[in-house]
Amino acid sequence: MTTRSPGGPPGRPAAFPDPTTVLHRCIAVEPEKFAAAHWGRGPLLSRAAELPNPAGFTDLFSPADADELLSRRGLRTPFLRVARDGQLVPAARYTGGGGAGAEIGDQVLDERVLELYASGATLVLQGLHRTWPPLVDFARELGAALGQPLQINAYLTPAGSQGFATHYDTHDVLVLQVDGHKHWRIHAPVLPDPLERQPWGGRADEVGAVADGPPALDVVLGPGDALYLPRGWLHSAQAQQSPSLHLTVGIRALTRYALVEELLTLAAADQRLRTSLPFGIDLADPDEVEPELTETVDALRDWLLRADPAEVADRLRTRLWPASRPAPIRPLAQAALFAGVDADTRLTVRSGLRWQLTDDGRRDASSNEDVDGSGGAGTATVTLWIFDRSITFPGQCAPALRALLTGTVSRVGDLPGLDDDADRVVLARRLLREAVAVPA
Secondary structure, eight states: OEEEOOSSSTTOOSSOOOHHHHGGGTOSSOHHHHHHHTTTTOOEEEOGGGSSOTTTTTTTOOHHHHHHHHHHSOOBTTSEEEEETTEEOOGGGTEEOOOTTOOOSOEEOHHHHHHHHHTTOEEEEOOHHHHSHHHHHHHHHHHHHHTSOEEEEEEEEOTTOOSSOSBOOSSEEEEEEEESOEEEEEEOOSSSSOOTTSOGGGGHHHHHHHHTSOOSEEEEEOTTOEEEEOTTOEEEEEEOSSOEEEEEEEEOOOOHHHHHHHHHHHGGGSHHHHOOOOTTOOTTOHHHHHHHHHHHHHHHHHHHHTOOHHHHHHHHHHHHGGGSOOOOOOHHHHHHTGGGOOTTOBEEEOTTOOEEEEETTOOOOSOSSOSSSOTTTTSSEEEEEESSOEEEEEGGGHHHHHHHHTTSOOBGGGOTTOSSHHHHHHHHHHHHHTTSEEEO
């Protein structure tokens, strides 16, 4: 039997956010309309007056926050990139030693950053979904609402400057204008829906030719405005009369090609597809290759018709889950709780944790919920799969695990299926140690 995290489609985290609260910060249409009319199809411009937060996005990140990161947080590469005249500035131009007691050579040096920024360079603060607390929380909630892993970068551009030439991204983006104004020119794709292996540099001539033509969208973003761009849409942006700060939320959605990749990986189980090509075959001769190709295609077609969706889903989870971390925990505070756990302690599952509970270590995704509710109580072991590893427990722990993970029970002494409070406390301490549970 299999139990999955509740609150949305299988594999989504517990405490699944309501898209109307987190997504409405970024789009001025209903989520259903966004999914039907814009997601992966075309741009969406949302003006600040159409969005619910009058403060715009300054609560997530501000110019003062950027200064804090650049000057007082010991920032290192690759968390900062610098671009000027469409080219990246070598990191050695703005990094160096950290001084006494910090034996590193790639710490961001604020005085060199000042020199570059004052001369017109754009600063790109990368990975803010891992380094800046408000954006850590925002990325987790928005990623859960979209069902996709996210990354967040900030772009700080001096007045009148442009960091990058016209290009396209291989992931969807949400542009959130925080401060200043930026002029965006958007053109239709030269390659719709590009894969990560198909960056714009390989089509630079096509991109340049299209960029010289009339744009599909020509707009200036001001504070609080937002812009959604599907992957592949060409764009360039230039700061106006004052410096500009915007956030770019990169949405790294899996594609159908990911299904193809996993199907081909699983196809190695078919002996016919592992067979060596004939001895002495001339691979440059189409007449010699043709019969082998025909037989291979026939074997692949037979295998694809028997492909197991559960196996494919299992492999896709190993791609998707590690890309989105659950809510941060405080290691010292969490460790201090171990000794004090008793029957009256209340725990809850770590916010945003993706999990799946299976019997006997089988990662069988054939159903969303247990049919009979046994959940492994009669088996020797159960396995809890989370974003970065699997954890095995005795089978009798299954009812207690399911009750805690689904939020049915929070008090340790109420965990079902175990013989006494001593066993319940042992399980609770292990879940705290494994960072699966946190204090309620």
